Amino acid sequence: MKIMETVRHWLLSxxxxxxxxxxxxxxxxxxxxxxxxxxxxxxxxIEPHLIDYVIxxxxxxxxxxxxxxxxxxxxxxxxWPDDLRCEMRDSPLI
Numbered sequence: 671m672k673i674m675e676t677v678r679h680w681l682l683s684x685x686x687x688x689x690x691x692x693x694x695x696x697x698x699x700x701x702x703x704x705x706x707x708x709x710x711x712x713x714x715x716i717e718p719h720l721i722d723y724v725i726x727x728x729x730x731x732x733x734x735x736x737x738x739x740x741x742x743x744x745x746x747x748x749x750w751p752d753d754l755r756c757e758m759r760d761s762p763l764i
Contacts (some may be wrong), residue, residue, distance in 0.1 A: 699738045706731040
């Protein structure tokens with residue numbers, strides 16, 4: 671899990687370099703992702719009488735994150751450059 675956090679942090683730093691005019695949106699996406707992760711972690715340790723609140727918070731955080739990703743997509747922000755391709759090898763699968 672620590673590796674994925676490191677990769678995500680590296681990608682975010684690269685995005686901020688590639689799109690200097692859009693740091694606010696990328697920062698919002700980063701904070702929204704952290705909020706979503708916090709809500710998921712709270713769900714595991716919540717008291718039974720607060721379960722409705724945590725479910726509401728989890729759903730709201732997830733929808734906020736996906737809405738920000740949709741906004742970034744509509745504005746043309748990308749995590750990967752267009753010229754990055756993975757070419758398939760012609761070797762048969764064993």
